[in-house]
Each structure stands twice: as C-alpha cells, then as structure tokens.
Amino acid sequence: MFSAHLTRRDLLLSAAAATFFVSSGEYGLAQGLKDCEDCGGIGFLPMQNRKPYFHIEGQPAPKAADAVPHRYCPKCQPDKKDADLVEEQVARLKTAQDAHKTWEKEFGSPLVRIETRHITVHTQVPLPECKEVGQGFENYAAHVQNLTGTMELTRSRPENYEMMSLLGQPAYNKFREVMEKLFTPEQRGEQWSSGRSVMAFDHPLIPVFYENQPTLRQRPPAHGVAFIGGRKQLSLQTDGKTPLWLAEGYAEYSEYVALKKNLWHTVYNANPAPVPGDWVSQLRQLAVAKQLRPWSEQMTRDLRSWEAADYLQTFGMVTFLIQAEPKKFLSFTRKLREGASDTQALEEAYSKKLTQLEIDGNKWIASRR
Structure with missing residues (x-):
C-alpha cells in the first residue's frame, strides 16, 4: 500500500x-x-x-x-x-x-x-x-x-x-x-x-x-x-459504538486470554485498582460473596467513581458473555454496530432480560476455577 x-x-x-x-x-x-x-x-x-x-x-x-x-x-x-x-x-x-x-x-x-x-x-x-x-x-x-x-x-x-x-x-x-x-x-x-x-x-x-x-x-x-x-x-467490530464498560471489560479479557494475567487497566481516577495478576480469583470471591453490582448499575456507572470491583466485574461480565455463548456475543456486537443501546442489544442477542442475564452471569462467574 x-x-x-x-x-x-x-x-x-x-x-x-x-x-x-x-x-x-x-x-x-x-x-x-x-x-x-x-x-x-x-x-x-x-x-x-x-x-x-x-x-x-x-x-x-x-x-x-x-x-x-x-x-x-x-x-x-x-x-x-x-x-x-x-x-x-x-x-x-x-x-x-x-x-x-x-x-x-x-x-x-x-x-x-x-x-x-x-x-x-x-x-x-x-x-x-x-x-x-x-x-x-x-x-x-x-x-x-x-x-x-x-x-x-x-x-x-x-x-x-x-x-x-x-x-x-x-x-x-x-x-x-x-x-x-x-x-x-x-x-x-x-x-x-x-x-x-x-x-x-x-x-x-x-x-x-x-x-x-x-x-x-x-x-x-x-x-x-x-x-x-x-x-x-x-x-472495529462495533464501528466505534462500544459502550465504555464493554470496551474496558473486553480489553481486560483480551489481555487475559493472551497472557493469563491481568496487569493493565484504564486509569479513570486515583482509586486503587485490582491487585495485578490473578483477577479470576478476585472476581470469583466477589461473586460468591454476592458483592457484584446489578448489571444495570454497572453499565451506567460514572467512570470517575470506578473502584477495583468495577474493573473486576466488567472483566467478568465480558468473559461470561463471550465464553458462555460466543455466537450470541457476536450478535450483541453486531446490534451495537447497527445503533442499538447496550441493554437492547444484550436482551435481543441473548433472548433474555438483563436481570436474567445478570443472574446467569453471576452464577457462571462464581463457578469458574
């Protein structure tokens, strides 16, 4: 070229x-x-x-x-x-x-x-x-x-x-x-x-x-x-229409599947980040203790208020969405590309209400090893 x-x-x-x-x-x-x-x-x-x-x-x-x-x-x-x-x-x-x-x-x-x-x-x-x-x-x-x-x-x-x-x-x-x-x-x-x-x-x-x-x-x-x-x-897949929670979670997921550790995150404020290394165990602990936020809240949370748990949860949400049903994750991203909101795209792609996805996702995360 x-x-x-x-x-x-x-x-x-x-x-x-x-x-x-x-x-x-x-x-x-x-x-x-x-x-x-x-x-x-x-x-x-x-x-x-x-x-x-x-x-x-x-x-x-x-x-x-x-x-x-x-x-x-x-x-x-x-x-x-x-x-x-x-x-x-x-x-x-x-x-x-x-x-x-x-x-x-x-x-x-x-x-x-x-x-x-x-x-x-x-x-x-x-x-x-x-x-x-x-x-x-x-x-x-x-x-x-x-x-x-x-x-x-x-x-x-x-x-x-x-x-x-x-x-x-x-x-x-x-x-x-x-x-x-x-x-x-x-x-x-x-x-x-x-x-x-x-x-x-x-x-x-x-x-x-x-x-x-x-x-x-x-x-x-x-x-x-x-x-x-x-x-x-x-x-590129969403034509630049990736919500910020999804962009952060997918970046974390990409790093994990590439290198089996999480050492990076986007800095939005001076709050402590997750302990570098094994985010899967830290995420599982939050899920088992039922300390994860409602998905509707996490998806709209102000980035300037993010804490360690927010990074872990978005990592977990993306990991569940893509690994549990990869084809539906692709459908979700295509709907975002077409201009749907993140909630609409999720519910249409997975044929579930957001609240049910949250329940399924938290169970899935808690069971991971």
Whole structure:
C-alpha cells in the first residue's frame, strides 16, 4: 500500500486511513456480503489447521504462505481461490518495512518491528519481550477465532494497525515531537494535549505506551499490546459504538486470554485498582460473596467513581458473555454496530432480560476455577 512517491506525512497517514476503511465495515470487499451468517459479512473465515505466526525484525524473512490471515468464506465467496491470498502476502511483504523505516528515520534511533497477522508494533524493548509481544497477540487472535469461528474480532491487518511500545519518558516525548511534526492539530485531535503526562495513550492515529526499566519487569509490554490491541478489534467490530464498560471489560479479557494475567487497566481516577495478576480469583470471591453490582448499575456507572470491583466485574461480565455463548456475543456486537443501546442489544442477542442475564452471569462467574 506504500509507494516511493509518498511523503513522510502520507506514509504515516496511510495506516490511519486504512484503519478507517476497515472500521467502515468494508474490509476490502465488494458490496452485498453483509448478510452472510457464516462470516458475518467479512467475506473471510479463520484458516483451517491454523498455525501460529509472528515475525520479529532481524529474523529470516517470513514465508508469504505463513502470513496469510484467513481463507475465503465458501458460502458468500465460492468463486474465490485461497491461493490468491498467498500472492497478496507476497506483494505486501515487499513493502512491509517502509513505514517502519520512516518511523526510525523520524525517531533518529533504531526500532524493532514486530508483526502478527493483525498488528504491527514498533518497539525499543529487548528481544525476549519482543517474542512475548508477538506470541501474546497471536494467542489472542487464535483464541477468539477458535471460539467464535469468525474473523469478526480480528478485523485489523498489520498494514493498517500500528502501535508504539517504547522505553522511558524521553522516548515518549520524542514520539510526541514526531507526531506534532507530521500531523496537524486537527489530525491529532482535542485529547492530544491531555496525553502529555500519561504512560499510555490509545491515540486513533497510532496507539503508544512506554515502560521504564523497573516497570518493564512488573508489567511486560506484551500486556499493553494485548490490552490496547484487543480493545481496537472490538471497536472495529462495533464501528466505534462500544459502550465504555464493554470496551474496558473486553480489553481486560483480551489481555487475559493472551497472557493469563491481568496487569493493565484504564486509569479513570486515583482509586486503587485490582491487585495485578490473578483477577479470576478476585472476581470469583466477589461473586460468591454476592458483592457484584446489578448489571444495570454497572453499565451506567460514572467512570470517575470506578473502584477495583468495577474493573473486576466488567472483566467478568465480558468473559461470561463471550465464553458462555460466543455466537450470541457476536450478535450483541453486531446490534451495537447497527445503533442499538447496550441493554437492547444484550436482551435481543441473548433472548433474555438483563436481570436474567445478570443472574446467569453471576452464577457462571462464581463457578469458574
């Protein structure tokens, strides 16, 4: 998608433009596929006999066949040939490093490029952490594809979804300098100034976070990539109509299925967060003790008042909704995409009143081990 005549600004903007294209629901397809029940209108399905794939800069060049992210849906695209998907990867891999080299040039220092089938990460972290980043997001993708049987929760591609994982505040400050050089205030958006003092900024052009040497061990960057990257997949699925409780809970769920620990949360206030690590046990304790809030209250709770239990409960609600009945979870997200409220979408997708879903969900959570 990149070519030699593009300016540096064009080169970096292309990723954001491609992400918008995917979020519009087209996914690079012709019209008329949205009603396919098998693929959810995407036109593709997860690969059969799926094998893990991620590539770290400096390793031998990946094989195009290994990088193919999906197969054609035989129901709505019966005339398409999966062999053509390999040729697409051959073409993509020829220019896959272009944007990365531009970032390195602007930074004035080396970065390591990591790609999976659904994300590109530009990073400064050591090789062991790079491997965990790649494997973590691969774990997430494999999990949701196997669970749902679709590509609906892995919509992005490495050429249209990039992330920065940096070391130290000076690197983050440099990132901000580069962004201010390449993008106008309108492109950076109103929240740009508020991101100056944070360690993670899920910016729509390119998400970024940094760790320091002490926090690198306490909170490996793979967790940030899975948390932010998973949340992005849900945003693409709902066309940006994800309620905040669901966005937070799904990000936590993504991190958990990728790495089996919860170390990240979005900071909304100065209240204590859950103890990092085993959120499943902490959540189960709340459920057994009947200390979970009514779902109607949790779904409308002011984020500025959130406490540790709120993070745990939204994690539990999402985990129940997607694992207990994956196809109904997809139906729920599609209804959100169409403009339904979260309560309406839940009740229609699961064919239950919200109060009954709450009862079933709390029982399910209390029984988990």
